[in-house]
Amino acid sequence: MPLLDSSTPPPDRPCRIVVAGASGSGKTTLAAKIGDSLGIEHIEIDGLHHGPNWTPRPSFVADVEDFTSQPYWVTEWQYTVVRPLLAEQADLMIWLDLPRPVVMRQVIRRTLRRRIRREVLWNGNVEPPFYTLFTRRENIIRWSWSTYGSYTGRIREVLERHPDLPVVRLTSRHDIDGWTARL
Secondary structure (H helix, E strand, O other), X not given: OOEEOOOOOOOOOOOEEEEEEOOOOOHHHHHHHHXXXXXXXXXXXXXXXXXXXXXXXXXXXXXXXXXXXXOOXXXXXXXXXXXXXXXXXXXEEEEEOOOHHHHHHHHHHHHHHHHHHOOOOHHHOOOOOOOHHHHOOOOHHHHHHHHHHHHHHHHHHHHHHOOOOOEEEEOOHHHXXXXXXXX
């Protein structure tokens, strides 16, 4: 199946949906919106992955295997160890391929908001201090910048390995709003 664009109507009733894109592109927001629109449970994959002190939870892969065996779900397409499983089980993939400046503005704004408000994220974690932007390679802003270009190749691989999986590429907020309005 070729890569589809925002003019492609959503399938009648997708059941297992993954949302792909760079960190900060809006995967979780869109996945939650799709879940609400379709009455499908949104499983926030970060909540399954991150244990206390940002350590990976030992049960992560088993948890993903468990929910992907269910008939209905929507989640984010993240974490190398489970991406193949998510793509295998999905019946629809949405690719948020927004311009880098948009993604960076979103991830910076989100990170600053979370840090300033000391928002508690998954399993008691909070965004680290601002200086980690300069001292830690895994800082989410640096991570988003450095991995931004990797999705084109990842999506190409998905299309090659799963030719029957519809992949809808959304490249702007207008595309996202228009496509989801038709759900």
